[in-house]
Amino acid sequence: MSSRKLGLYLILVGIVLLALKLTINTGLKLYPEYKTDYKVGSEFQAYTVNYFYGANGVSMDEATLDVYYTGFRIDLFSNIVGYILVIIGVGKLKDVSRVLSLTKMIAIVGLALSVVIEVLPFVLNGYKLCYVALFTGIAELFAAVSVGYLFVYAICTILDDVAFKSDRAYIGMSYIGMAILMIVVAFVGWVSAVSIILLGFYSLVCAFVTGLLLFNILKVKDYITRERGLE
DSSP: OOHHHHHHHHHHHHHHHHHOOOEEEOOOOOSOOOOOOTTSOHHHHHHHHHHHHOEEEEEEETTEEEEEEOOOEEETTOHHHHHHHHHHHHHHHGGGOTHHHHHHHHHHHHHHHHHHHHHHHHHOOHHHHHHHHHHHHHHHHHHHHHHHHHHHHHHHHHTOSGGGHHHHHHHHHHHHHHHHHHHHHHHHHHSTTSOHHHHHHHHHHHHHHHHHHHHHHHTTHHHHTTSSOOO
């Protein structure tokens, strides 16, 4: 396997990790005890803390929840690992398109944001944790979507011949579908009270569309890595 093709595979695996979400609650109590701030909506705190770290709420009265951590969660599709794979992959493939250098830069930003999210419960608590985690999470989601966009844009600049018109269209459409579903899954996952079934449905559709993106890219992988040209 050539270095370029290995780089392409690493980027694709990284994008899969950025697009999909699946966590396992270990039950380990690693975070300091969460202190619910009753001056701020407790449901907002429950949604936010649960989305990022795993939490639950005990009803204190009709309008108030006492939020607590349910245990440390392991993300099987770790964004941190995803960004690292993209960064390494771009390093092996960057000479085929200048746009990939920008992809690497955004991946570094996304990696930094992901690390910040992981350490926040050890330095912040209450509503401050919720607001900082939420806005950092939104920025990190934007970085993940941008990494995919820049990579797809780089591919389209490489496959600029008219012979690849349909391939560019399929790749572009599958990326747009994946990006929209990433945002939908994030929102539904945050509003955890909506429906676990609905979240599962959108997650499966996102996985399917992400698979389509990979399939469309792998069909022309030899042209992307410039190991094969048009005859």
